[in-house]
Amino acid sequence: MNATRFISVHSPSWTALEALLKKLRTGAKPDGKEFRQLTKLYRAVTSDYSYASTFFPAHDITGYLNRLVAEAHAIIYRRRTMKARLAIPWLFRTVPNLFRKNFPPFALSLSIFVLFAFTGFLGAEYMEEGESIFLSFSLTQPEEAFADNSMYINQTESNIRSGDPFAVYDSPMQSMMSSGIAFHNIRVAFFCFAGGIFAGLVTFYVLATNGMMVGAFFHIFYRHDIIFEFWNTVLLHGMIELTMIVFSAGAGFMIARGLLFPGSLPLGDSLRQSGTQAVQIVIAIALWLLISGSLEGFVTGLEMNSALKLLINFLSFSLLIFYWGFAGKKKERTALVTAAPA
Amino acid sequence: MNPSATAYSIISIETPENISFQYELAGPGTRMVAYLFDFLILMVMMAAIGGVAGWFMSNWGADADFLLAAAIAFVSIAFMLGGYFILFESIMNGQTPGKRLLRIRVLQDNGTPVEFTSIVLRNIFRIVDCMFPFQYAIGTLSLIFSKETQRFGDHLAGTVVVKEAKTQSAKNFIYKDKPVFTGFKQDLFAEPEEFNFLMEYISIYKDLKTADRNRISVKLIRPLIERNKLNLHPELRSLVGHALNPDNREAHKAAEAIMKEVLRHYRNRDKDEDNQK
Numbered sequence: 001m002n003a004t005r006f007i008s009v010h011s012p013s014w015t016a017l018e019a020l021l022k023k024l025r026t027g028a029k030p031d032g033k034e035f036r037q038l039t040k041l042y043r044a045v046t047s048d049y050s051y052a053s054t055f056f057p058a059h060d061i062t063g064y065l066n067r068l069v070a071e072a073h074a075i076i077y078r079r080r081t082m083k084a085r086l087a088i089p090w091l092f093r094t095v096p097n098l099f100r101k102n103f104p105p106f107a108l109s110l111s112i113f114v115l116f117a118f119t120g121f122l123g124a125e126y127m128e129e130g131e132s133i134f135l136s137f138s139l140t141q142p143e144e145a146f147a148d149n150s151m152y153i154n155q156t157e158s159n160i161r162s163g164d165p166f167a168v169y170d171s172p173m174q175s176m177m178s179s180g181i182a183f184h185n186i187r188v189a190f191f192c193f194a195g196g197i198f199a200g201l202v203t204f205y206v207l208a209t210n211g212m213m214v215g216a217f218f219h220i221f222y223r224h225d226i227i228f229e230f231w232n233t234v235l236l237h238g239m240i241e242l243t244m245i246v247f248s249a250g251a252g253f254m255i256a257r258g259l260l261f262p263g264s265l266p267l268g269d270s271l272r273q274s275g276t277q278a279v280q281i282v283i284a285i286a287l288w289l290l291i292s293g294s295l296e297g298f299v300t301g302l303e304m305n306s307a308l309k310l311l312i313n314f315l316s317f318s319l320l321i322f323y324w325g326f327a328g329k330k331k332e333r334t335a336l337v338t339a340a341p342a
Numbered sequence: 343m344n345p346s347a348t349a350y351s352i353i354s355i356e357t358p359e360n361i362s363f364q365y366e367l368a369g370p371g372t373r374m375v376a377y378l379f380d381f382l383i384l385m386v387m388m389a390a391i392g393g394v395a396g397w398f399m400s401n402w403g404a405d406a407d408f409l410l411a412a413a414i415a416f417v418s419i420a421f422m423l424g425g426y427f428i429l430f431e432s433i434m435n436g437q438t439p440g441k442r443l444l445r446i447r448v449l450q451d452n453g454t455p456v457e458f459t460s461i462v463l464r465n466i467f468r469i470v471d472c473m474f475p476f477q478y479a480i481g482t483l484s485l486i487f488s489k490e491t492q493r494f495g496d497h498l499a500g501t502v503v504v505k506e507a508k509t510q511s512a513k514n515f516i517y518k519d520k521p522v523f524t525g526f527k528q529d530l531f532a533e534p535e536e537f538n539f540l541m542e543y544i545s546i547y548k549d550l551k552t553a554d555r556n557r558i559s560v561k562l563i564r565p566l567i568e569r570n571k572l573n574l575h576p577e578l579r580s581l582v583g584h585a586l587n588p589d590n591r592e593a594h595k596a597a598e599a600i601m602k603e604v605l606r607h608y609r610n611r612d613k614d615e616d617n618q619k
Contacts, residue, residue, distance in 0.1 A: 183418030
């Protein structure tokens with residue numbers, strides 16, 4: 001069969017597929033009849049394509065059929081993951097379960113953070129100029145590490161003396177500040193996460209410097225003997241943020257684990273798998289940071305006594321525990337049972 | 343044009359039916375230009391929003407605090423967090439305005455439309471691809487050394503950026519392969535390869551000995567005739583008879599006429615195509 005005859009015999013099914021694809025390209029869903037027609041035409045066109053690429057590889061018709069097959073393939077084998085309907089189960093079932101299934105990297109990141117917080121505290125206690133050294137590991141900004149932070153300490157000190165230790169948080173344009181801070185936090189979370197690709201070293205650096213900074217910051221208040229106030233106020237602003245930064249570092253370590261310990265998978269597949277799992281957790285982290293950041297915009301402006309602060313702290317703590325520790329646990333078990341026979 | 347014939351670089355995707363089709367990959371330069379366009383659009387958007395917020399601030403004073411907060415939120419999400427790319431790649435099926443302009447698209451490397459998690463992953467990893475010592479240094483290195491021109495984010499998300507093929511219709515091909523011999527009552531069809539041979543033959547025709555000339559003329563013409571045997575016009579049938587006889591001068595004249603016709607047709611067609619481009 002020559003190309004001309006081939007075209008004239010088979011082109012009716014190509015034009016039919018073209019018409020169907022044109023309709024489906026707008027996002028319309030195929031009904032039952034259309035779908036059967038689509039699969040039938042797809043099979044016909046793929047076989048035409050393989051015939052054409054064998055016998056007329058240089059003919060224009062082969063390129064045309066290649067494009068037709070590619071487009072039909074994209075529609076038939078599409079995974080519809082972007083449905084709004086799936087967002088809620090994904091957020092409250094898939095993500096917490098992913099987190100619990102991949103717990104070791106997160107435990108690692110938490111322990112690194114705590115370890116370096118201790119280091120920062122002890123360093124501030126026993127080293128000369130320790131506080132300013134460790135505070136100079138500017139929170140969450142690796143680019144600005146080692147900047148001069150003595151001003152920050154002096155201001156906090158004078159604030160403590162004047163009776164309002166947390167005046168650094170008060171600023172004339174609070175909603176703007178907190179909006180900026182929330183996005184900055186998300187940026188840092190992304191940085192922690194993406195830094196995992198360097199075998200986790202960048203993630204480790206961000207985590208360690210932040211840990212030391214928090215430790216040194218805590219030391220200022222320890223020195224002035226207002227520890228309870230510290231926990232109550234700093235946690236009000238930072239509990240969710242700090243936890244989320246630590247978790248995003250955990251997601252970074254997930255990628256590092258995929259890179260360093262691919263197991264039986266090829267390296268590329270292992271990276272891809274850990275990346276697609278970790279990024280889902282990171283999306284949830286970004287949502288947490290967004291919500292906590294915008295709430296903070298309101299909270300910061302309010303006058304609060306310590307009992308109310310304690311209550312809010314307790315609430316956000318139990319929310320964290322509930323979501324990351326328990327959400328979606330039961331559903332997963334039943335899903336596993338129903339899935340087993342099939 | 344079949345991508346495998348001319349592409350700078352292609353990705354071959356195997357379907358469950360054991361047939362592999364190809365996409366042409368977008369090169370580093372194309373992607374860079376698309377990014378520059380996106381960057382420009384983003385800058386214009388941010389300047390506009392900053393201007394509006396600034397105007398309100400200067401007129402309303404501190405009451406417009408929340409507006410500035412919204413502006414900062416927008417700029418942060420769109421620019422710092424890659425929201426611009428995530429939004430457009432999600433709603434435009436793997437394209438951003440810049441990519442649309444350059445006719446390229448993000449695709450999963452198994453040929454299916456790009457998924458949301460992949461979009462987020464590849465755009466978060468812009469942070470890494472943008473890293474030192476200058477903008478996109480790591481990403482560009484990764485692009486150049488990767489087999490499928492992927493940057494780090496693409497490697498992790500399992501995505502590729504491909505060139506969009508121009509949408510064609512089967513009708514074009516039916517029209518294009520219209521009969522080439524119009525001097526007879528029966529239309530004749532021929533293959534591109536045969537025309538290439540014919541053209542080459544015509545170019546050396548005069549240098550050949552008569553015996554060779556006869557032999558080759560017959561060989562070239564016979565398949566054309568046999569293919570159209572089913573419904574052969576009397577005029578052509580006699581031509582077949584002549585052509586099969588190597589000593590017949592009439593047949594050679596006819597063959598030559600046909601070849602000239604073919605040549606003229608193909609030169610015209612090439613000219614038409616060039617004009618269309």
